[in-house]
Amino acid sequence: MAAPPRNISKSRFCVGLQCLRRLWWEIHEPDAPELKPDDRLQAVFDRGHRVGELARERFVGGTLIDFEPWKVGERVDATAAALRAGANVVFEASFAAGGVFAALDVLEKRKRAWTLVEVKATLDVKEQFLPDVAVQLYAARAAGVDVRGAELMHLNRDCTYPDLDDLFVRDDVTDEVEALLPAIPRQIRKMRASLEGKLPEIEPGEQCSSPYDCPFVARCHPELPEHHVSTLYRLHPKRRAEFDEAGFETIHDIPDDVRLSNVAARQVRAVKAGELVVDDGLGEALAAIEYPAAFLDFESINPAVPVWDGCRPYQHVPVQVSCHVVGARGRTEHHDHLANAAGDPRAALAEAVVGACEGVRSVVAYNAGFEAKCLEHLADAVPKLRKPLWSIRERLVDLLPIVRDHVYHPGFAGGFGLKAVLPALVPALAYDDLDIADGDTASTALEALLLAPESIGAAEGRTLRKQLRAYCERDTLALVKLTERLAQLRT
Ligand code: SF4
Structure with a gap:
């Protein structure tokens, strides 16, 4: 039996029903560069571990099988010892039986039978979780454990900070998982035969991007020609x-x-x-921007476990803003604000936004639905500034549809995101000189900076703040320059 590779999560190993070509690489090339998580993926793994630890606190007692994922023998022996000793709750219970290895997040005894509980850092039960649970149930039963129930324990979208008592909900998926069980032995045999042979020939298809992006896409997919x-x-x-x-x-x-x-x-x-093609109507669309105008951009974090009053799991909370204000005669001023690690950042952020937008006639954003939501969130969180925040929201002008409905440059490559549009229309203003150059990276850095400052040193924290401010400022300068360029293009 193959042990799980060291650098992938146990759950990925346990998904015996995934693309066999991918599985072959995961087992035979565990050090493949594609399997090394980048910062963003590592943050997702870390988040999953944190949620898993919080889930354990919801059980009374419990024995943790505390060995690294690849120490299969030690894990299996420790699990057997815990069960012999009469444990009623076992975390990371591990079984090597029926031709497969599986590690269960929680194995809980109810009366005389056991229920396995798979913990997910998601808000819903997703169908793709079920095969994993079926393999776990199969392995535990093959090892002689009387497991009669299966549950998915996930985050509760209605849980609201500070009351975290209902942070998790548990959904019974026994019937769905039992329905998958008859096929599991055949699928395990197929998987093992495939792993013992040469790299399987499998045509790329839906499995490459659904339910998750496969890290080996570049190996399997031919490079597409330009303008495919x-x-x-x-x-x-x-x-x-x-x-x-x-x-x-x-x-x-x-x-x-x-x-x-x-x-x-x-x-x-x-x-x-x-x-470049520019259609009629661009001038009229741009006339919606009245000066003085603010060019606004928020950055947010969406922690799995809420940390500030009124917030729910994965709710986006604005924590940084950049704003360029362009006067009627073209004079430009820059304002910004980035939250500090201590405490709820929203009151100070709301004051910064209201101050920056004071006296402007239009507030320009790109894909402005996000900025609208951030303003609404701040208005709810900081009632004394509700009125001016709603007033800013009412003055929003979205630049994205103005571009999309009037302009196309071959360099857009089918996208209308700012990162696609800007290099084609304003090539002098790129993001490639910045250390943080996209919103996801910014959000990951912000979450570390604000919620886990102890995980980064003081010097690194100062560097990150500088990089984040440079990135957010570039976003709003980009809006100013893009608007100027569009004004030159109007017919
Ligand atoms: S890219 Fe597609 S075909 Fe290739 S290994 Fe991944 S899922 Fe399988």
């Missing part, structure tokens, strides 16, 4: 299949008489012409 049909704006899978059948590989192959949405048709025109 899949980059066409909002291409429905059915339409994509029709295009494949018709032999259209790139946007250049799509005949002019094919009916498309206005945005996709503009994209096709720009790609075929190899140049």
Whole structure:
């Protein structure tokens, strides 16, 4: 029996029903660079571990099988010893039986039979969790343990800080998992046979991106040509299949008489012409921006376990803002605020936003729905500033639809995110000189900085703050420069 590789989570090992090609690489190349988690993935793993530890506190007593994942023999022996000693709750109970190894988050005795509990740092039960639980149930029963129930324990979306008593909910999934059990022995045999042979030949398909992105995509998927049909704006899978059948590989192959949405048709025109296309109406759309105008961007964190009053699991909480204010004569001022580690940051942030936007006529954001939600959140959290925050929200102008509905440059490559649009329209203002250059990285850094400052030293903390401020400032400067460029393009 193969032991779980050292650098992947035990649950991934336990998913015996995943793509066999991927599994083959995970077992035969445990040190593959694709399997080394980057900072973002490591943060997801860390979050899962933290939630797992909090879940354990919900059980009375409990014996922890405390060995590294790859120490299969020690784990199995310690589990057997705990059960012999009469433990009623075992964390990380491990079994090697029925041709498979499985480690259970929690094994809990109810009266005389056992229930296995799989802990997930999610808000819902997802179908893809069930095969994992089925393998665990199969392995525990094969080891002679009378497990009669299976539950998924996950975060409760209605739990509200500071009352964390109902942080978790437990859903009984016994029937769903029992239904999967008959197929498990055959699937395990297939998996073992595949692992003993050569790398399986498996065509790339839905399994490469659903339910999770496979880390080996670059090994299996051929590089797509520039302007591949899949980059066409909002291409429905059915339409994509029709295009494949018709032999259209790139946007250049799509005949002019094919009916498309206005945005996709503009994209096709720009790609075929190899140049920027600007349609009528851009000037009228830009007229919605009245000066003086604030160009606003928030950064947020969404901790799995809420930490400030009124917050729920995974709720986005704004903790940083950047704002460039452009006067009627073009004079520009920059304001920003980044929360400190101590305490609830929202009152100070709300004051900073209200101060920065005082006297402006328009508030410009990119994909402004996010900024609207941040302003609403702050208005609820800081009632004394509710009125001015709602007033700012009412003055929001979203630059994204202005670009999407009037402009296409072949460099957009099918996307209208700021990171796709900016290099094509304002090439002098990129993000590649910044240490933090995207929102997910910023959010991961902010969460560490504010909620786990002890995990980073003081010097690293100061560096991170500098990098975060530079990133957020670049986002709003980008909006100013993009708006100037759009103004030059209007017809
Ligand atoms: S990219 Fe797709 S086919 Fe290749 S290993 Fe991953 S899931 Fe399997």
